[in-house]
Amino acid sequence: MNASDVMIRAVATVGPDTPIAEVAKLMMLNDVSAVPVVDDKGGIVGIISEADLLRREEIGTERHRPWWLEAMTPATTLAAEFAKSHGKRVDELMSKEVITATEDTPLAQIAAILERNRIKRVPIMRGSELVGIVSQANLVQALASSAMATQDGWDESRMIKQEILSRLEQQTWTDFGNRNVIVTGGNVHLWGLVGSQAERKALTALVEGVPGVTGVIDEMIAAY
CATH class of the missing domain: 3.10.580.10 (CBS-domain)
Structure with a gap:
């Protein structure tokens, strides 16, 4: 990597x-x-x-x-x-x-x-x-990702992540980005602070709509 x-x-x-x-x-x-x-x-x-x-x-x-x-x-x-x-x-x-x-x-x-x-x-x-x-936090996240993902699925995970990040960049209601998303196979882990329940639901819906995503693991922390 x-x-x-x-x-x-x-x-x-x-x-x-x-x-x-x-x-x-x-x-x-x-x-x-x-x-x-x-x-x-x-x-x-x-x-x-x-x-x-x-x-x-x-x-x-x-x-x-x-x-x-x-x-x-x-x-x-x-x-x-x-x-x-x-x-x-x-x-x-x-x-x-x-x-x-x-x-x-x-x-x-x-x-x-x-x-x-x-x-x-x-x-x-x-x-x-x-x-x-x-x-340093990005390296820790990479370690977490590699521990949960197999090497064979790395390319697919990277493509899924890039699509998620691309869609996030188009949204004005959230500042979620690279450090908030870890993809392991088809599972997406969402990390970080969210300002409202509506933002939490919207982030989950956005990720679930990306092709290849089979599950969303909510690791988000409420700041509301």
Whole structure:
């Protein structure tokens, strides 16, 4: 399996000038722990994560040191910490060195990248274009999928999943996507938060209407 088999394709992004308050809201609404930062041409210029938002003066979590320890702390370190806690725009907090992979990168290599660099997700590129992102959660979902599916049925499962994702992209009443769907043979597991009973029923009906689907396993969590 490669990155293209498990990656999230509908990636939430922000620009360098995006206010920090908007980034926090975007992460919360999309249930993600980091978002890539792109320029006006769509090129990736950085990434901002929950870790970058931990030390904020608005909530009283900025770093404080005894005066004698602060006196020995390099000025560059103090300046960087101040920017993290007081910066108002993404480009003041984001990490500029972004580790990426391509669509055909094997999952074993993706796992090694995450482990070696102690990161939780890696953006997937097609040339200079951002086309997806793979997180630790996606690898866990891939493991769950492989444990339940046989290799012989993998191609069929992938075709069913792609059809489901295609139909989901056309709907405005849900934000379900790649990370919410696992297909094992003809069985489809639906994961994630749903905002209403109507959305739960609609998602089930959408999946049941896809050719090749023999069952829907409801793993969804109610947020209502």
